[in-house]
Amino acid sequence: MEKNSVAVIGAGKWGQALHFALSQKQKCYITSRTKRDINNFVDLNTALSCQYLIIAIPAQQIRQWLDEHFEFKGQKILVASKGIEASTGKFLNEIYEEFIPSENLGFISGPSFAAEVIKGLPCALVLNSLNKEIFNEFEKFFPDFIKTYYSDDVIGAEICGAYKNVLAIASGICEGMNLGNNARVSLISRGLVEMQRFGSHFGAKMETFIGLSGAGDLFLTASSELSRNFRVGLGLANNKTLDEILKELGEVAEGVKTSYAINSLNKKHKIYTPIANEVYSILEGKNPKDSLKDLLKD
Ligand SMILES: NC(=O)C1=CN([C@@H]2O[C@H](COP(=O)(O)OP(=O)(O)OC[C@H]3O[C@@H](n4cnc5c(N)ncnc54)[C@H](OP(=O)(O)O)[C@@H]3O)[C@@H](O)[C@H]2O)C=CC1
Numbered sequence: 427m428e429k430n431s432v433a434v435i436g437a438g439k440w441g442q443a444l445h446f447a448l449s450q451k452q453k454c455y456i457t458s459r460t461k462r463d464i465n466n467f468v469d470l471n472t473a474l475s476c477q478y479l480i481i482a483i484p485a486q487q488i489r490q491w492l493d494e495h496f497e498f499k500g501q502k503i504l505v506a507s508k509g510i511e512a513s514t515g516k517f518l519n520e521i522y523e524e525f526i527p528s529e530n531l532g533f534i535s536g537p538s539f540a541a542e543v544i545k546g547l548p549c550a551l552v553l554n555s556l557n558k559e560i561f562n563e564f565e566k567f568f569p570d571f572i573k574t575y576y577s578d579d580v581i582g583a584e585i586c587g588a589y590k591n592v593l594a595i596a597s598g599i600c601e602g603m604n605l606g607n608n609a610r611v612s613l614i615s616r617g618l619v620e621m622q623r624f625g626s627h628f629g630a631k632m633e634t635f636i637g638l639s640g641a642g643d644l645f646l647t648a649s650s651e652l653s654r655n656f657r658v659g660l661g662l663a664n665n666k667t668l669d670e671i672l673k674e675l676g677e678v679a680e681g682v683k684t685s686y687a688i689n690s691l692n693k694k695h696k697i698y699t700p701i702a703n704e705v706y707s708i709l710e711g712k713n714p715k716d717s718l719k720d721l722l723k724d
């Protein structure tokens with residue numbers, strides 16, 4: 427293992443943006459299933475032999491990918507994905523911990539559209555880990571245009587990153603129905619309360635919800651067409667089918683599968699999550715106008 431070697435796994439939108447950012451101060455490799463014409467693109471085995479890995483593949487694919495391709499050899503890992511596994515209701519830290527010791531794991535959170543990061547525009551991110559050494563070691567790889575903060579609230583970051591995608595779908599629906607600014611901001615604010623209620627059930631810290639990982643990423647994603655999840659909501663409000671929307675998108679919108687995961691978790695743990703429930707119901711065919719009536723009533 428080459429000392430201090432860094433590689434990004436997954437050359438989608440976010441993987442490429444992180445690769446651009448991490449290439450500013452040192453050499454950074456990148457790999458993906460599909461070969462791409464990017465500097466320092468290498469095969470998977472070369473990437474896996476690096477000491478530091480940043481993994482940016484969609485949440486629903488992670489377990490299978492770890493199972494089929496990953497061998498733990500002491501690598502330090504930052505997880506860049508945001509979502510909850512729909513088939514099990516497991517948070518990403520729980521999945522990764524089945525394959526890698528938690529002291530080797532960190533999780534990126536915070537408001538960060540890949541399209542802006544890849545232009546070198548400034549942003550602030552949180553590197554969450556139970557082991558502060560992970561923050562100390564990865565922090566030095568980030569460029570000057572990204573400010574990094576440390577948090578040990580891994581579960582809080584995971585829940586915020588996943589839940590805000592479902593709320594971004596809701597906000598996109600609200601926008602697509604032309605319900606106005608008051609409605610959208612009421613939805614986002616109540617969404618933040620709901621996300622915090624859900625998260626505190628699993629031990630997330632209050633401060634995470636009011637910081638970059640929670641309110642920060644929620645405000646960003648739920649208020650911009652740069653968000654794929656927001657665009658899913660716009661499509662649903664315009665009576666497009668989910669298949670049409672996802673085909674047009676051509677990229678992952680984690681909120682779709684995550685809303686199924688939240689729907690199982692809230693039933694199992696009896697957590698009151700009205701907005702996520704309506705997103706799930708709309709994905710299952712409910713008319714958004716009926717969802718609006720129900721949200722105003724409950
Ligand atoms: N885009 C953004 O602004 C941000 C995204 N994220 C999160 O990062 C994650 C990735 O998003 P993003 O890069 O935008 O998504 P994209 O849809 O742009 O890319 C997905 C990437 O995952 C790879 N991939 C898909 N399925 C598999 C699989 N079965 N095995 C291995 N690799 C696979 C693809 O490989 P291939 O190259 O072969 O197509 C591609 O590189 C998501 O969880 C997202 O929520 C987080 C913050 C910001």
Ligand SMILES: O=C(CO)COP(=O)(O)O
Pocket residue numbers: 508536537538539540591594643646647652653654655656678679680
């Ligand atoms: O997580 C993101 C920004 O922080 C990206 O959101 P989308 O996946 O909705 O585009």
